[in-house]
Amino acid sequence: MVRRDRSSWMLALALLGVMFGLANGWRGPAVINGAVARVLAPITHVLRGAREQVGIVSTSTRRIEALIARNAVLEQQNARAQVEATKYGQLMRENEQLRQLFGFKKSRIDLDLLGASVRAGVVGGEPGALVHALWLDQGAADGVVVGNPVASDRGLIGRVVRVYDGASQVQLISDGGSAVGARVERSRATGMLFGSASGEMTLRFIPQNGPGMPPNVVVGDVVHTSGLDNADSFPGMMPIGQVVAVRQSDERPNQEAVVRPFVDLGSVELVLVVTGWRSEPLPNADAANEASPAANGPAAADPRP
């Protein structure tokens, strides 16, 4: 009983001492403080280090999350930019093609040119490789009729052979059933340009060279439509292609030339259908062409790619 009273008094005195020291700002003995500091210092250091590491990880995590979110936003923006760039590129190409076609149209004001839509060439082809034809997305509803010549800014492509309301089919000049009245630009020699199943185009019935006269056809000569009404009729002076080989034999009355078309007939995308044009040539139209070839404009004067 006495021992318990003594300890209670000691506790009470200790509390009073603490309260007194607190009231007077006492910090305790320096020796004790130093010892405590020495023990606590490494522990505090370790704990502080750990806290800093945790803080760094926490901050890094937050930063990574922010970066991931930012990256996602940037990826979306990049994807949108790529789509825009693709669209821009397509529009640029389409614009360029339209400008070329417009230039061709301006240079041939004698022709009523109906611009087919951009996808005219890619609507369809022929089910096989031996027949050469294209499907256009313009038809009778757009004024297309059977027999209309079809061209691009670089030259002649073919002729409309079938027409439906919203579509038409074009027989290419490289088809085995195609025959076009053609003329060698340099010598003015005329012939007939035939396609073939393999797609090779041959200019036939070119007169043999006269003695002492320049050759009627040589490699490199430019060939265009003659406008003569002796075959499937096309307007005159439409560029067709360039002579790449000449087949000549003294035994034959005529010579032949292999012609490579100016238009890449396998990758046509945009064409012009010549509507409202009649096969009967205008009086002196050919003579006028011969008199002033420059009147046919830059597209007709220099159609080479």
Next chain:
Amino acid sequence: MNPYAAALVLFVAVVAQVSVMPSASLGSAVPHLPLLVIVSCGYVRGARTGLLWALAAGLLCDQLSAAPIGTYTLPLAAAAIVVGRGSGRLADSIFMPAALAAAATVVFVLVQMVVLALGGNVVAWSWTAVARLVVPAVLLNLLWLPVVYFPLRWSMRRADGPRLAWER
């Protein structure tokens, strides 16, 4: 195979031939999906079925062609007859369909050249001209054969049972 499904397969093949395959050309040659469908069908199901499919596909192709009717029907029928001769040999091997596809392509091109020539078209008959048409066509069709043959064989077996017609 269900006739409606067969018609759908042929229609898809012909439309793809007209719209997509021109961009898969090699020189002047183009892989011919309807021909490959007929080769596959004729090999798996026999000459009679192949010939039926050839007539249907040929008429569809003729409808979409600038050439007169028969320009595709006759060559495809001739090709189907060739395939029918080899049907049922070396079962489940890709080599026999490949050999038949090559032979069918040669027959298809040659018969079509004859048909076009008879129709008044210009056709060069020199060895080099014929080779320039036939060789790339054979190579392209062999390249595309697995794309057509395996799905068709699988769907035919699934639709009509695991046994092939000539195995019964």
